[in-house]
Amino acid sequence: MSAASSLKEAAREAADRFEAEHPGTGVVVNAAASGVLLRQIEEDAPVDLFLSASRDEIGRLERAGRIEIGAARPFASNRLIVIVPAGSSPPATLAGLADPRFDRIAIGNPRTVPAGRYAEQALRWAGIRDAVASRLVPGESVRQALEYVARGEAAAGLVYATDARALGRKVTLGPAAPEGSHDPIVYVAAPLRDAPHRTEAAALLAFLLSEEGRRILARHGFLPPPAP
Amino acid sequence: MIFSALRLSVTVALASTALVAGVGTLAGWLLARSRFRGRETLDAVLNLPLVLPPTVTGYYLIALLGRRGLLGTPLYRFTGWSVPFTWVACVAAASVMAFPLMVRSARVAFEGIDPRQEIASASLGHGRVSYLLRVALPMARRGLASGVVLAFARSIGEFGATLMLAGNIPGRTQTLPLAIYDAVLAGEDRTALALSALLTAVSVGVMLAAGRLGRRRA
Numbered sequence: 159m160s161a162a163s164s165l166k167e168a169a170r171e172a173a174d175r176f177e178a179e180h181p182g183t184g185v186v187v188n189a190a191a192s193g194v195l196l197r198q199i200e201e202d203a204p205v206d207l208f209l210s211a212s213r214d215e216i217g218r219l220e221r222a223g224r225i226e227i228g229a230a231r232p233f234a235s236n237r238l239i240v241i242v243p244a245g246s247s248p249p250a251t252l253a254g255l256a257d258p259r260f261d262r263i264a265i266g267n268p269r270t271v272p273a274g275r276y277a278e279q280a281l282r283w284a285g286i287r288d289a290v291a292s293r294l295v296p297g298e299s300v301r302q303a304l305e306y307v308a309r310g311e312a313a314a315g316l317v318y319a320t321d322a323r324a325l326g327r328k329v330t331l332g333p334a335a336p337e338g339s340h341d342p343i344v345y346v347a348a349p350l351r352d353a354p355h356r357t358e359a360a361a362l363l364a365f366l367l368s369e370e371g372r373r374i375l376a377r378h379g380f381l382p383p384p385a386p
Numbered sequence: 387m388i389f390s391a392l393r394l395s396v397t398v399a400l401a402s403t404a405l406v407a408g409v410g411t412l413a414g415w416l417l418a419r420s421r422f423r424g425r426e427t428l429d430a431v432l433n434l435p436l437v438l439p440p441t442v443t444g445y446y447l448i449a450l451l452g453r454r455g456l457l458g459t460p461l462y463r464f465t466g467w468s469v470p471f472t473w474v475a476c477v478a479a480a481s482v483m484a485f486p487l488m489v490r491s492a493r494v495a496f497e498g499i500d501p502r503q504e505i506a507s508a509s510l511g512h513g514r515v516s517y518l519l520r521v522a523l524p525m526a527r528r529g530l531a532s533g534v535v536l537a538f539a540r541s542i543g544e545f546g547a548t549l550m551l552a553g554n555i556p557g558r559t560q561t562l563p564l565a566i567y568d569a570v571l572a573g574e575d576r577t578a579l580a581l582s583a584l585l586t587a588v589s590v591g592v593m594l595a596a597g598r599l600g601r602r603r604a
Contacts, residue, residue, distance in 0.1 A: 194571050262471060267554065269572040295471055295553055306553075310454045311470050 160188045160195040162211035163299035164318045168378040176365045191299040193270030206359035209347045212272035216346045230348035232383035234375050237319040240332030243310045248332025253284040264295045264306035264315035273300035277316035279340035320379040390557045391565040399542035402480040406488045406537045414492020436486045440546025447551045475552035480541035487536040495529025535596040
C-alpha cells in the first residue's frame with residue numbers, strides 16, 4: 159500500500175487491523191509525497207493499493223490506463239492549517255503570514271506534494287502569494303514542511319491539520335485556511351489494475367471504507383470525504 | 387531554472403573547493419608532520435564524511451548549524467541570520483563532504499617528501515614556514531592538485547547532506563544534483579536528462595582542465 163505522507167500513521171494502523179483480521183496477510187506501507195508515489199507507480203513499483211492526497215495523481219494513472227475508471231474511491235478529507243514553532247505566536251489570519259517576522263514559510267513542494275499545491279492556492283486566495291514567494295521553503299513531503307517548523311528552521315508553515323496533531327507539542331496551531339480558499343482536499347484510494355495482489359487490494363480498500371476504517375481515520379483527525 | 391542551478395552549482399563548488407584546498411592542505415600538513423596525542427583519532431574523525439551516509443553528516447550539520455543547533459543558536463540570536471536554506475548551507479555541506487579527500491591527498495603528498503629535504507632546507511637557514519612554502523608545497527603540488535580536483539568533483543556532485551541542510555529551493559539552494567532529483571520526481575524526464583547531460587559536461591570539462599594543468603606543471 160502506497161500512502162500519502164500525511165496518512166502514514168493512520169494507514170499503518172489500518173494495515174495492522176486488516177492483518178489481524180486476515181491472518182497470513184502482511185501489508186507493507188510505503189509512505190511518501192503523493193507525487194513521488196505516482197512516479198514510483200509509473201516506474202512499475204509493485205503497488206496494490208494507492209492512497210493519494212489528491213485526485214490529480216489518481217487522474218494521471220487513470221489516463222495512463224493503470225487504474226480502472228470508476229475504481230477510485232474518495233475516503234477522507236482534511237484541512238490546511240497555519241503552524242508556528244511551539245512558543246511563538248501564530249498570525250490571526252492566513253493573510254497575516256505576510257508579516258516579515260515569518261521569514262521562512264514551509265510548505266510541501268508544490269511539484270510533488272498535494273499539500274503544497276493546496277497551500278499555494280490558499281496563499282493566492284489570501285492575496286499574499288507573491289509577497290511571500292521568496293520566503294517559501296518547499297519540503298519533500300508535507301511531513302518535512304512540518305519538521306522544518308517543529309525544528310524552528312521555518313517561522314511558519316502550512317500543513318494538514320492532521321499533521322499538526324502528529325507533532326502536537328513542537329508546534330503551535332494557527333488559523334485554518336478557510337473553506338473555498340483552495341480545492342477541496344480529498345483523499346482517494348484506488349487499486350492498481352496490474353496489482354500483484356488484486357484480491358487483497360480489493361479487501362484492503364473495502365476495509366478502509368468500512369465503519370472500522372472510518373473510525374481509524376477519524377481517530378487520526380481525518381474528516382469524512384465530501385458527499386459526491 | 388536550469389541556468390540558476392548551474393550557476394549555483396559552479397559557485398558552490400568553487401567556494402567550497404577554495405575553502406577545502408586551504409584548510410585541507412594545512413590539516414594534511416599537520417597530520418603528516420606533527421606527532422601529537424590523538425592524531426590518529428583526529429584523522430579518523432576528519433575522514434568520517436567519507437564513510438558515513440551523507441544523511442548522517444547532514445543531520446550532524448543540522449544539529450550544529452540549525453537555528454536551534456549548537457552554533458546556530460548563538461549565531462541566530464546575535465545576527466538574526468541562520469545557515470539552513472541559504473547558499474552558505476550548500477557550501478558548508480559540500481565542504482564537509484569534500485574535506486577528507488583533500489586532507490588525504492595532502493597528507494600522502496607531504497609524507498612522500500624525503501625528510502632529508504627538510505634537513506637540507508634547514509641547513510640553508512630556512513625555518514619551518516619557509517620550508518613549507520618554498521620546498522614542501524612545490525614538491526607536493528601534484529598530490530595537492532589531485533586533491534583539489536577530487537574536492538571539486540565531490541562538491542559539485544554533493545546531494546544528500548545538501549538536501550538535508552540547505553533544502554531544495556529553486557533559484558536559491560537548488561544545485562544541479564537537486565534540480566535533477568526534483569525533475570525526476572516531478573516526472574520531467576526531459577529536464578532531468580538535460581540537467582544530467584549538463585552536469586556530465588561540466589564534470590568532464592573540469593577533469594580535462596585538471597589533467598592539462600597537471601601535465602603543464604609536472
